[in-house]
Amino acid sequence: MTSGPYNYSYIFKYIIIGDMGVGKSCLLHQFTEKKFMADCPHTIGVEFGTRIIEVSGQKIKLQIWDTAGQERFRAVTRSYYRGAAGALMVYDITRRSTYNHLSSWLTDARNLTNPNTVIFLIGNKSDLEAQRDVTYEEAKQFAEENGLLFLEASAKTGEHVEEAFLDTARKIYQNILDGSLDLNAAETGVQHKPSAPDSNQANLEPGGGKDSCSC
Amino acid sequence: MTEKEISVQGSSEGSTTSNPLSRKLNKILETRLENDKETLEALKALSTFFHENSLRTRRNLRGDIERRSLSISEEFADVFSIVKNAARDQTADLINKTTDLQKESQKLDMRAKVADAFLAKYQLKTEEVRVLRGTREGHLHEDFFQALNRVKQIHNDCKVLLRTNQQTAGLEIMESMALHQETAYERLYRWTQGECRSLTSDTVDVTSIHCRAMEALQDRPVLFRYVLDEFGTARRTAVVRGFIDALTRGGPGGTPRPIELHSHDPLRYVGDMLAWLHQASASEKEHLISLLRMATAQRPVSESGPLDICNKYPSLQQDLRELVRVEQVIVAEPGPMVLYKLANLLKFYKYTIGQLLNKEAALTSTLSEMEEFAQKVFFNALNVLASKLVEKVELPPADLGPTATLSQTLSLLQEILASHDSSVVSMDLREQDFARILTSVLDPLMQMCSLSASRLNPADMATYMINCLHAMQTTLSLYEYTDQRLEMLQAQTDAHVDTLVNEQASFILSRTALLQIYSIALQHKPEEGPLASLTGLNTSAIKDGMTHFDGFLATPDNYTLPQCNFLQSTAIREKIHQRAMNLIQGAYELLYKAIHNPDNQYQEPNSIMVRTPEQVKTLLS
Numbered sequence: 001m002t003s004g005p006y007n008y009s010y011i012f013k014y015i016i017i018g019d020m021g022v023g024k025s026c027l028l029h030q031f032t033e034k035k036f037m038a039d040c041p042h043t044i045g046v047e048f049g050t051r052i053i054e055v056s057g058q059k060i061k062l063q064i065w066d067t068a069g070q071e072r073f074r075a076v077t078r079s080y081y082r083g084a085a086g087a088l089m090v091y092d093i094t095r096r097s098t099y100n101h102l103s104s105w106l107t108d109a110r111n112l113t114n115p116n117t118v119i120f121l122i123g124n125k126s127d128l129e130a131q132r133d134v135t136y137e138e139a140k141q142f143a144e145e146n147g148l149l150f151l152e153a154s155a156k157t158g159e160h161v162e163e164a165f166l167d168t169a170r171k172i173y174q175n176i177l178d179g180s181l182d183l184n185a186a187e188t189g190v191q192h193k194p195s196a197p198d199s200n201q202a203n204l205e206p207g208g209g210k211d212s213c214s215c
Numbered sequence: 216m217t218e219k220e221i222s223v224q225g226s227s228e229g230s231t232t233s234n235p236l237s238r239k240l241n242k243i244l245e246t247r248l249e250n251d252k253e254t255l256e257a258l259k260a261l262s263t264f265f266h267e268n269s270l271r272t273r274r275n276l277r278g279d280i281e282r283r284s285l286s287i288s289e290e291f292a293d294v295f296s297i298v299k300n301a302a303r304d305q306t307a308d309l310i311n312k313t314t315d316l317q318k319e320s321q322k323l324d325m326r327a328k329v330a331d332a333f334l335a336k337y338q339l340k341t342e343e344v345r346v347l348r349g350t351r352e353g354h355l356h357e358d359f360f361q362a363l364n365r366v367k368q369i370h371n372d373c374k375v376l377l378r379t380n381q382q383t384a385g386l387e388i389m390e391s392m393a394l395h396q397e398t399a400y401e402r403l404y405r406w407t408q409g410e411c412r413s414l415t416s417d418t419v420d421v422t423s424i425h426c427r428a429m430e431a432l433q434d435r436p437v438l439f440r441y442v443l444d445e446f447g448t449a450r451r452t453a454v455v456r457g458f459i460d461a462l463t464r465g466g467p468g469g470t471p472r473p474i475e476l477h478s479h480d481p482l483r484y485v486g487d488m489l490a491w492l493h494q495a496s497a498s499e500k501e502h503l504i505s506l507l508r509m510a511t512a513q514r515p516v517s518e519s520g521p522l523d524i525c526n527k528y529p530s531l532q533q534d535l536r537e538l539v540r541v542e543q544v545i546v547a548e549p550g551p552m553v554l555y556k557l558a559n560l561l562k563f564y565k566y567t568i569g570q571l572l573n574k575e576a577a578l579t580s581t582l583s584e585m586e587e588f589a590q591k592v593f594f595n596a597l598n599v600l601a602s603k604l605v606e607k608v609e610l611p612p613a614d615l616g617p618t619a620t621l622s623q624t625l626s627l628l629q630e631i632l633a634s635h636d637s638s639v640v641s642m643d644l645r646e647q648d649f650a651r652i653l654t655s656v657l658d659p660l661m662q663m664c665s666l667s668a669s670r671l672n673p674a675d676m677a678t679y680m681i682n683c684l685h686a687m688q689t690t691l692s693l694y695e696y697t698d699q700r701l702e703m704l705q706a707q708t709d710a711h712v713d714t715l716v717n718e719q720a721s722f723i724l725s726r727t728a729l730l731q732i733y734s735i736a737l738q739h740k741p742e743e744g745p746l747a748s749l750t751g752l753n754t755s756a757i758k759d760g761m762t763h764f765d766g767f768l769a770t771p772d773n774y775t776l777p778q779c780n781f782l783q784s785t786a787i788r789e790k791i792h793q794r795a796m797n798l799i800q801g802a803y804e805l806l807y808k809a810i811h812n813p814d815n816q817y818q819e820p821n822s823i824m825v826r827t828p829e830q831v832k833t834l835l836s
Contacts, residue, residue, distance in 0.1 A: 046490075
């Protein structure tokens with residue numbers, strides 16, 4: 001019996017935000033389908049994708065909400081920050097304006113998510129080195145000042161895409177283990193399956209994690 | 216003899232064993248014939264036929280004995296052959312019997328094997344029966360489903376039996392299997408129902424056994440549906456609890472803030488609730504897919520696929536309707552603008568959530584209803600506004616410009632259209648709304664303008680209407696899907712422009728005292744005699760008129776109809792001026808030709824009308 005795709009111990013909710021055309025949907029597509037989607041249409045409102053990953057031997061299902069970058073959807077997409085365990089904030093390294101808007105995105109993310117939400121800054125289109133408009137160092141510094149994880153990635157080549165999504169999950173999982181993310185609270189963006197049905201060994205660890213949470 | 220004995224004894228001391236003769240002798244000597252039974256017996260037998268001990272008889276003894284032996288043997292053979300025959304007769308029967316029995320035994324062996332195979336195929340093992348029956352509250356395991364499959368298999372195989380002459384067996388087995396099945400399904404149903412009932416936590420812990428259970432229950436559609444209902448009820452509890460948490464508790468430590476805190480901001484409030492529902496729907500759909508992942512593999516998705524999700528959550532809608540206070544927000548009448556945005560927001564979510572769920576899903580239809588309701592209230596608000604326009608008609612202001620009401624209404628319309636532009640709703644959906652909004656607002660506006668213009672003189676009315684229409688056109692021209700409306704407005708404007716052109720031309724002609732002359736000349740027919748003879752058309756009257764006309768040619772601006780100066784659109788003002796001048800020039804040309812026509816008997820026509828029509832045209836253009 002194949003129960004692979006249904007066998008996971010946690011669900012983490014992500015949200016992807018950032019200006020129009022920075023490649024949010026392409027990053028998601030690259031992550032879930034491992035393919036680059038050329039001619040990606042504008043996202044209407046919000047869409048979502050899922051993928052199961054493994055962090056420290058734990059199967060985790062990522063439920064990723066991809067928001068529209070267009071200003072007219074801003075009011076709608078704001079409602080989706082609620083209950084995100086991870087927020088991927090994307091800018092385009094070849095367009096400075098998308099980088100300049102980061103502080104406004106960050107304000108939204110901070111105000112509308114819970115305090116434990118892991119925010120990951122992604123400088124997309126790293127394959128277009130010749131057209132670079134924002135230096136790595138500059139963005140790195142911005143990320144450090146604001147306590148964000150940071151990577152430059154390319155939805156086209158797939159470079160660092162996997163890492164960005166996985167590092168976010170690792171950080172969230174770390175927060176669960178050290179107890180800073182309380183699974184009993186509502187709207188943490190993390191759902192935990194009390195017992196993974198088909199893998200006993202996977203059961204051991206989250207049990208320990210849970211104990212440390214509940215105290 | 217003695218010597219011999221001695222010598223034998225003497226020699227026996229040395230070679231007793233080595234001398235066969237002495238050995239033989241010894242043996243004979245030692246023989247005690249009276250003790251030798253065989254010899255005695257032989258002698259006894261010999262004495263029965265050896266009566267005469269003579270040399271001859273002794274010589275023949277061997278032959279006699281042999282003959283005797285032969286005859287005895289023959290006699291024995293004769294007797295034995297009789298026995299043999301008798302024995303053969305007797306054993307043949309036995310052998311036949313044995314062979315028969317052996318065959319029988321083989322047959323029975325075969326039967327036993329067949330019967331065993333039959334039983335193996337058509338009967339449950341005791342172990343399986345035990346697993347199927349189980350204890351009343353027992354947990355289900357993999358072996359239960361294997362046994363259940365066996366029962367099903369046997370039940371099916373019986374159909375083969377029914378086609379042979381083993382119908383009785385077939386029917387009986389089917390009956391007993393059906394009984395097993397019923398018991399098993401009953402147990403399966405109770406168990407699954409109980410399991411589903413407990414799936415009320417945020418995350419559904421769907422195990423592979425749950426999936427097997429759902430797969431097996433597919434054969435009992437009624438039970439299948441009951442179990443799904445139970446699942447739906449459980450999930451409803453979970454979703455409602457989560458929703459209430461989001462509404463009232465928010466995230467850990469109150470961040471993100473509870474949705475209720477935004478209830479003063481209708482759009483945010485409704486938007487947050489609907490976004491939450493969208494996300495919950497996505498998660499619940501996944502739960503259902505995961506529960507039915509094996510069940511759906513065997514039947515078309517449309518039949519009982521996950522798309523049915525919301526139909527499986529029948530009572531969820533009731534709660535949501537009570538919880539989602541969209542209707543209350545709408546009823547609170549937050550003004551047409553907010554209502555409109557709300558309707559669009561609902562339309563957006565109807566579309567977005569509709570992509571996730573199927574068309575018949577209760578949530579989608581609830582959203583549809585809410586959206587229609589918001590639309591209805593929005594258009595009601597517009598209609599109320601519109602009827603107020605018509606009820607309280609203002610008089611046109613002194614400058615004949617659009618009234619304040621018109622401007623306010625237009626700016627509301629503009630706001631609506633602008634929000635439409637930035638709306639989250641797709642293009643084609645927008646177009647439908649447009650026509651309706653325009654009708655609801657523009658028609659009463661037109662009516663209001665016509666009403667307030669009704670008591671004005673033609674020039675005032677035309678000017679006022681042109682100004683109002685122009686304001687509407689300006690507003691609409693910025694937006695899509697207004698072409699038809701703009702065309703209608705343009706046609707109405709054109710009619711009023713015509714009026715104003717005529718008014719302007721008559722105004723000039725009457726100010727230059729040429730109006731009467733012109734109209735008589737225009738209607739003059741040759742039978743009425745020469746023009747010069749008609750009253751008011753004598754040379755001096757025309758000359759007098761021409762003097763005034765020269766004054767007009769010198770300063771045409773002084774002869775502009777006052778209303779034309781109130782026209783807000785310069786383009787229209789220009790257009791009217793130009794067309795009026797063309798009319799004047801036409802009138803002049805007509806007069807000029809009439810005066811120069813010898814039939815009309817004017818003396819020195821060149822002194823009466825000094826300028827040629829071409830000169831006038833140049834001056835006026």
